Amino acid sequence: MAFDISATDIGRDLADPIREERIERVRAKIDQLGIKYIYYQYVTITGRVLGKAVPARHWERNARKGIQTWLGGITNVAADMHGNLYGFSANAGESLAMPDPETFVQLPWDKRMARVFCTLYHGLEDAHSPGMYFTADARGNLKRFEREFRDAHDGLHLRLGLEPEMAWLRKTEDGGIFPYEGITKTYAYHIGQFEGARDVWTQVMEYAEAMGLDMVQSDVEDAPGQIELNYSFDDALKTCDRLTTYRQIANEVARQHGLVACFMAKPFMGAPAMGCHHNCSLWRGDDYQVVRTVDGELPGMEEMFTYNRGGVNEFENKEDGWIPTELGRHALGGALKHIGALTALGASTVNSYRRFADVGLWAPIGANWGLQNRSCTIRISSPDRFEFRAVDSMVNPYLFCSALLKAIDEGIREKIDPGAPEDRNVVEVMQSGEDVKLIPMTLKEALDALAEDDIIREAMPGRLYELYDLMKRDEWQRFLKEVTNWDVERYLDCLP
Template identity: 55%
Template sequence: MHQAFQDKHDGLSLRMGTEPEMMWLKKDENGKPNGGYSNPYCYHIDQFESLRPVYMKVMEYSRKMGLDMIQGDHEDAPGQLELNWMFDDVLRNADRLTTYRQICAQVAREFGIIACFMSKPFMGVSANGCHHNMSLWRGGEDKMRPTGNDPDNLPGLPHNYMYVSGGDNTFMPDGDDVQMPGKAGLAAIGGIVHHLRALTAVGSSTVNSYRRLWDTGFWAPVFADWGFQNRTTGLRVSAPGRFEYRSVDSMVNPYLMGSTILAAADDGIDNSLDPGEPEERNIYEAIQAGKQVKKLPMTLGEALEALAEDKVVQRGMPGEMYRLYHQYKHDEWERFNHTVTEWDVETYLDCLP
């Protein structure tokens, strides 16, 4: 998909950086989750330090595997960390996110704890999001980053340590507005805004994903709009030169997310789709002022219906992929709907209507 996109658009390529939030949880005597390994205090240095043995082991393994680790912080849920590596070509970044998850699972085994990427294991605290920061570039070349290893004796495959560097970022402003992306970048954003409801079925791919959208007040976006540094919209320009797709959580398949974003961006460029004016107000205030804004799907079933109606996003799942995705995810949604939950029992068991 990426190669076809590059060939079609004169070498235009997608670079992606992901922000995988996840929770490190303690186990009870039965091996079940028993609260966080740290307390839910956002950006708290002491809580971050309490997880130092865990994240230092994650970083050690990650660097051996070619992940250029650049930053990390404690988020505001129990045991919740976000560790980031340098952005890169969309496919290599997907490989690294997949590798990172496996590394976290191994470290959890070594420490006797749980590495949880489930979107919403607890209500009333932030979910595990996985924001995708994207930009479209022309040019650039692969350069070796040993990530702290001996460059003459790198473990693994040399390709693991390649990162694309340089080139021209089409998401950088090219006019007087220092925030507004350039023309090609803006058209790509228009495509993503236009297809945001269908993309939600890929970015929020589980029944549990939508607990994140319903638990309001914890920064999860529920509206199909965009803005500058606006955390109440599904998309935002988080910094000049990059665009943050926010309607995605840590259960995402990064390969499908990358390929469907490419399909939406391709449609935006082909048809010069206008994303509309960036919304700088709190989206709830804008709605109260009379703005008509589409909501994102609020259940997996609704998202799958939006995807079923969107042939452009389906192009990001070529061959048998869309049919299989539709089949498996509809099965997941139907199995949930014929399951009696604890909520059902607690709410209705003693009712005498």
């Protein structure tokens, strides 16, 4: 029997007439902008960007047939501490990276170049799932989970605003234990310090706006080199794509200036960490509007410059101040119930938990919610949204948002009550010895919480949970087997 591609996920997606219209619009953009090469990129389980570059003259063929890439790319083409490739053998098959035409945009630092995000599928020759979604692709999963959430809740959807803190570092002349220093000093909001980094952050802002990020406000913060540049909120997938774009822009600007664009959660103890707070609201109704961040011809697809600005915020209680609506409370209840497993995805590295251990420096530790209470992991930061704070700048946002949607979905379906908001400072309560529930304080604790959470693991279908757990348990074991500078300084000559 001949293989019927129309019965596969890839066949159904290719048959979408909107896709064909977008493919044609991309060709027009290629010709208008003089694009010579296109990066076909996808995002790995840990949030890295992989892919291939192809001459733009092959656009139509690649848009309809995809780009072949090894299945194990999704685990960073990396090996565990024993030298074994994570989850895939060297002889594993190929996946198909199918470009999402609506994400096509020119690279402002080299206008011959463009990029497009891809969704991953099993190859058509795959023995078990030919042409079906490759469910280890967290970005592809979020696309589907967004649609499912809307369908299950009469058009309700998550809109998201992120706070992508990061550190801009340069090498020190004398080296040392940590041979990097910030390009700014630890004076939060200090315009003089911000001015000293102006050449860097203005270049990031200009590149970002050329790629469709609606930049809204920025400042220098109180860790060495720490700068936060914010862009406007939008539907979850588009906001996550913009975070990935922002990271790539920062990396390019750092390369041009001989700096390091550091997204590591905690490069300096005794100073605040690099958080990536997720500000969440729940809406019904849509009104997609083009936000013109550049003059003249848009340097990419119109969808890259479009933001959802209409509808009703179902989280905000306009009659009762800062206490959310009933639906909003249920959403909080779902997130609170699954807070440990969510932390395993939001704080995804060994280093992430240095942020929580260094108490009193803005990071949350309480497994609770509160009104303007930064010691709580879930904070009502404004009457119209809640902020999930146990997320740092190493997060894979697609994976975390998929899990958050699953938690909120259960909260709404089961009408989970989050209880009363916490008004105490959780750090002070903990230090006093009083009883208070904390989020996981090590990566291992968080992974154990994830292992016990069936709902959050629904956001990690197929082999995704297995692969994430494999990579992160290996990271924990590597950490335990490492002799650090702390060990040497503490124990080298402590006896007799």
